Every structure is written in structure tokens, then in C-alpha cells.
Amino acid sequence: MSGFMQEFRDFAVKGSVVDMAVGIIIGGAFTLIVKSLVGDMLNPLIGLLIGGVDFANFFVVLKEGAQAAPYASLEAAKEAGAVTLNYGLFINAIISFALVALAVFVLIRQINKLKKEAEEAPEEVTDKDCPYCLSKVPLAATRCGHCTSELAPAAPVEAA
Numbered sequence: 001m002s003g004f005m006q007e008f009r010d011f012a013v014k015g016s017v018v019d020m021a022v023g024i025i026i027g028g029a030f031t032l033i034v035k036s037l038v039g040d041m042l043n044p045l046i047g048l049l050i051g052g053v054d055f056a057n058f059f060v061v062l063k064e065g066a067q068a069a070p071y072a073s074l075e076a077a078k079e080a081g082a083v084t085l086n087y088g089l090f091i092n093a094i095i096s097f098a099l100v101a102l103a104v105f106v107l108i109r110q111i112n113k114l115k116k117e118a119e120e121a122p123e124e125v126t127d128k129d130c131p132y133c134l135s136k137v138p139l140a141a142t143r144c145g146h147c148t149s150e151l152a153p154a155a156p157v158e159a160a
Contacts, residue, residue, distance in 0.1 A: 057089025
């Protein structure tokens with residue numbers, strides 16, 4: 001049994017598992033921020049622009065509750081025990097998803113730019129071609145290790 005626990009501990013403390021856990025925690029916090037942004041800031045602005053409408057109160061009553069319809073808000077319908085189809089909350093979820101997807105896209109795009117810049121960095125030249133046999137030889141070599149031809153000394157490399 002202790003072998004199993006040791007193996008599990010080794011798995012759990014690997015960098016990728018810890019990184020994944022941190023990502024999930026940060027993702028949850030980020031989702032709360034986006035949900036608040038959509039529900040508390042964007043939807044009231046959009047509602048104001050389209051005539052004071054609140055998306056959270058867009059619903060269809062499928063079955064009336066203890067009190068008869070119409071219901072002033074989704075909360076009133078829920079309190080009455082009505083069965084509702086909450087398409088306004090679905091619209092909020094779509095807006096939240098779009099914002100999260102946009103944020104992830106921007107983040108991945110920046111990471112890819114950084115990777116591309118790192119890949120495009122010029123590599124340090126450490127060897128040259130032998131003019132006789134075209135084999136790779138170290139820059140400082142004065143004789144080719146393949147064809148034994150004498151090579152001209154390498155010119156000093158100037159810092160750019």
C-alpha cells in the first residue's frame with residue numbers, strides 16, 4: 001500500500017499537475033470576475049441602450065406556480081413555484097463565454113508572439129563548412145577532421 005501512496009505523491013507533486021491546479025483555481029476566479037462584469041456592468045448598459053430591459057428577467061413560463069401569471073421578474077416566478085425557461089440567463093452565459101474566450105485568445109496570442117520571438121533569435125555560429133569536403137568543422141579548427149585539409153583561421157566575430 002505504501003508503494004501506491006508514494007506513486008500517488010510523486011504524481012501529485014509533478015510540475016504539470018500543480019500547474020494545472022493553479023490554472024483551474026485562477027480560471028474559477030476569472031470566471032467570477034467575468035460573470036460580474038457581464039451581469040453587473042454590461043447587461044445594465046445593454047439593457048439601457050435597448051430600452052431598460054434586463055436580460056436576467058427574460059423567461060417564458062412553462063407551468064404556472066401557486067400564484068397565477070404574469071410574474072414581474074424571474075425571482076417572483078421562482079417564489080411562486082412556476083416552471084420557467086430562462087433564456088435571458090442563457091444570453092448572459094453566452095456573453096460571459098464570449099468574453100472568457102476573447103481573454104484566452106488574447107493571452108494565447110501573446111504567448112505565441114513571445115515564443116516566436118524566442119525562436120527567431122539568431123543562433124550563435126559554432127561551426128563552419130570545410131571548403132574542400134563541405135563537412136562541418138568547429139570555427140577554431142585549422143585542419144578539417146574529415147579530409148585533413150588545412151583551413152584558414154576563422155575571422156574574429158564582431159559583436160553586433
